[in-house]
Amino acid sequence: MAQSKEQRILEFVKENAAKGDPQSVVDHIDKYCNQKEWAMNVGDEKGLILDKVFTETNPTTVLELGTYCGYSAIRMAQLMKQGSRLLTVESKPEHAAVAKQLIEFAGVQDKVQILEGATETIIPSLKTKYEVDQVDFVFIDHFKNFYTSDTKLLEKCGLLKKGSVLLADNVVYPGAPDFLEYVRTSGHYDCTNYPSHVEYSDKLDAMEKAVFKGN
Numbered sequence: 670m671a672q673s674k675e676q677r678i679l680e681f682v683k684e685n686a687a688k689g690d691p692q693s694v695v696d697h698i699d700k701y702c703n704q705k706e707w708a709m710n711v712g713d714e715k716g717l718i719l720d721k722v723f724t725e726t727n728p729t730t731v732l733e734l735g736t737y738c739g740y741s742a743i744r745m746a747q748l749m750k751q752g753s754r755l756l757t758v759e760s761k762p763e764h765a766a767v768a769k770q771l772i773e774f775a776g777v778q779d780k781v782q783i784l785e786g787a788t789e790t791i792i793p794s795l796k797t798k799y800e801v802d803q804v805d806f807v808f809i810d811h812f813k814n815f816y817t818s819d820t821k822l823l824e825k826c827g828l829l830k831k832g833s834v835l836l837a838d839n840v841v842y843p844g845a846p847d848f849l850e851y852v853r854t855s856g857h858y859d860c861t862n863y864p865s866h867v868e869y870s871d872k873l874d875a876m877e878k879a880v881f882k883g884n
């Protein structure tokens with residue numbers, strides 16, 4: 670079986686990064702994806718926006734939609750306070766397998782739980798199966814077609830509280846126009862746009878922060 674790009678990223682990190690050092694893992698993923706093969710990690714430029722919004726929120730319960738290789742999960746885990754937890758949802762088993770190994774190599778496995786499956790199936794099970802009450806921070810970075818439906822599902826399942834922060838990647842490229850329309854016009858969110866660029870590229874992109882105002 671030929672090695673996948675994600676497996677090559679994992680191998681590069683294991684051979685070059687410092688084990689147990691999340692920032693070293695993040696830096697080496699960026700180094701590989703800048704110099705060798707592009708990959709859809711949030712990256713260093715948008716990663717700084719993620720860090721800033723995450724730190725401002727200082728969340729206890731974090732949900733990520735779209736794990737991929739675990740880059741943003743590792744980035745967030747190193748900023749998380751004692752006793753907080755990150756649940757990250759990944760639909761592709763081969764991506765979840767690489768993410769699990771990178772998260773363990775980084776030493777943040779005690780804070781991060783990977784949930785394999787479709788978001789529309791997992792979100793309704795968070796309260797009962799994963800003992801989640803409400804989420805303080807949601808990083809949306811899976812597929813643009815599911816941004817709006819998953820946001821509405823989070824609302825319907827009572828997972829958002831006044832002040833819960835949604836941060837969505839790629840709202841310009843590949844783009845999530847219906848999501849922007851929804852959060853900006855529904856009346857349930859206070860929105861902020863953060864212009865940036867596609868990871869490891871000069872293509873324009875942006876992230877959108879949407880703070881839930883309560884029901």
Ligand SMILES: O=c1[nH]cnc2c(O)cc(-c3ccc(F)cc3)c(Cl)c12
Pocket residue numbers: 709710711735810811812813838839842843867868
């Ligand atoms: O599918 C994605 N999910 C989560 N994040 C993504 C991302 O950050 C970037 C891209 C992307 C951008 C430009 C390009 F030329 C090819 C791919 C995708 Cl496609 C995703």
Ligand SMILES: [Mg+2]
Pocket residue numbers: 709710711810838839
């Ligand atoms: Mg993305």
